Amino acid sequence: MRWVLVICVIISDLSGAAFAAEKQVISALVLRVDTPKTKPISRLDLPPDDLGFAGGALATEDNQTTGRFMGQEFVTANVAVPPDGAIAAMEKAIADGAQYIVVLADAPMVLKLADAAGDRALVLNALAPDDALRNDNCRANLLHIAPSRAMLTDALAQFLIWKKWNRWFLVEGSHPEDKALADAYRRAARKFGAKIVEQRVFEDTGGARRTDSGHVQVQKQIPVFTQRAPDYDVMIAADEADIFAVYLPFHTWEARPVAGSTGLRPATWHPAQEAWGATQFQRRFEKLNGRYMRPEDYQVWLALRVLSEAATRTRSDRHDVLEKYLLGDDFEIAAFKGEKLTFRPWNGQLRQPILLVGARVLVSVSPQEGFLHQVSQLDTLGIDQPESGCHLEGR
Numbered sequence: 001m002r003w004v005l006v007i008c009v010i011i012s013d014l015s016g017a018a019f020a021a022e023k024q025v026i027s028a029l030v031l032r033v034d035t036p037k038t039k040p041i042s043r044l045d046l047p048p049d050d051l052g053f054a055g056g057a058l059a060t061e062d063n064q065t066t067g068r069f070m071g072q073e074f075v076t077a078n079v080a081v082p083p084d085g086a087i088a089a090m091e092k093a094i095a096d097g098a099q100y101i102v103v104l105a106d107a108p109m110v111l112k113l114a115d116a117a118g119d120r121a122l123v124l125n126a127l128a129p130d131d132a133l134r135n136d137n138c139r140a141n142l143l144h145i146a147p148s149r150a151m152l153t154d155a156l157a158q159f160l161i162w163k164k165w166n167r168w169f170l171v172e173g174s175h176p177e178d179k180a181l182a183d184a185y186r187r188a189a190r191k192f193g194a195k196i197v198e199q200r201v202f203e204d205t206g207g208a209r210r211t212d213s214g215h216v217q218v219q220k221q222i223p224v225f226t227q228r229a230p231d232y233d234v235m236i237a238a239d240e241a242d243i244f245a246v247y248l249p250f251h252t253w254e255a256r257p258v259a260g261s262t263g264l265r266p267a268t269w270h271p272a273q274e275a276w277g278a279t280q281f282q283r284r285f286e287k288l289n290g291r292y293m294r295p296e297d298y299q300v301w302l303a304l305r306v307l308s309e310a311a312t313r314t315r316s317d318r319h320d321v322l323e324k325y326l327l328g329d330d331f332e333i334a335a336f337k338g339e340k341l342t343f344r345p346w347n348g349q350l351r352q353p354i355l356l357v358g359a360r361v362l363v364s365v366s367p368q369e370g371f372l373h374q375v376s377q378l379d380t381l382g383i384d385q386p387e388s389g390c391h392l393e394g395r
Helices: 002-021 053-070 083-095 107-120 149-162 176-192 214-226 278-289 295-314 319-326
Strands: 024-033 072-081 100-104 122-125 142-144 167-173 195-202 234-238 258-260 265-267 354-357 362-366
Touching: 024 053, 024 083, 024 295, 053 072, 053 278, 053 295, 072 083, 072 295, 083 100, 083 107, 100 107, 100 295, 107 122, 122 295, 122 319, 149 176, 149 258, 149 265, 149 354, 149 362, 167 176, 176 195, 176 234, 195 214, 278 295, 295 319
Parallel strands: 024 072, 024 100, 100 122, 122 142, 167 195, 167 234, 234 258
Antiparallel strands: 265 354, 354 362
């Protein structure tokens, strides 16, 4: 019996040594490109210093738990840089062995980074919603964890149609990103049969937004701005620049609900989300980081979890192997949203339900019941394959 035990111990030690020798390192960089912006209207919306990175910390903790049993180690570096330092930061990470770049940046910077990375790394867009990135400006080495504007606006549109709030008053800001968002709402209205009965532009004059008399001015100006509109069911605010939307509720000329950039909002995540096992997930994040999870945190967490799932299933650390698996039929991942998430192979967009949230509660989740699709109900959100302008070889 003693000899049997000795032999078992030796075999175990040899197996463990071989397992350790074959250990794979999956190295990722979370790159946040901080573009100068005006402060948000509400101090409650000031971004934390660890925005995005906090989600990455939880994901890496989760990934390591699985990796220990699979002979894989997940290493994540965090870098926050101004735009002129982004390429250099990525190049250093790639030189140090990173094959996966999770990017929190605007669309032009995402494109620059993807082009600079080429076939050396897989880039995961965790922030930019621009539909062009999923269409004419798509790249073979670029996957999208963040939903597109079309996905977000379709999610809200489905709920409004379900409520039979078909007549919309669309108010858009004067910045380019506001126009892009308004265009997405116009597309959603055509897609689902809503009617935009009025459209107005709220001009950003550059005045102070946070003053002691701000609420007095708003109380006078917003009702005047919104009066004399045709009868409508809901006001839609397209205000990605965060200039005016939060002032609309309670100040419109007519007593109507407000949605879009304020009021009822489409989002990937919300601190009040507790369904589908999310409560424990939220608590683990809060214990680790001392604050609530924001959408940027969730999107970085999801990007790194996607990599872990692919690495575990393929037993590989190579980015080309992982990307092929992610875009294939076998990949799926649970993400506390009630459905398995998968990628659209034709443009690299992650399919996912979209939460519709108020200030403190989860109101609904899209896609809504009754909106059907021949492949996946999730493909009722956003630009479908027949409409896609992404034409990459192999996709």
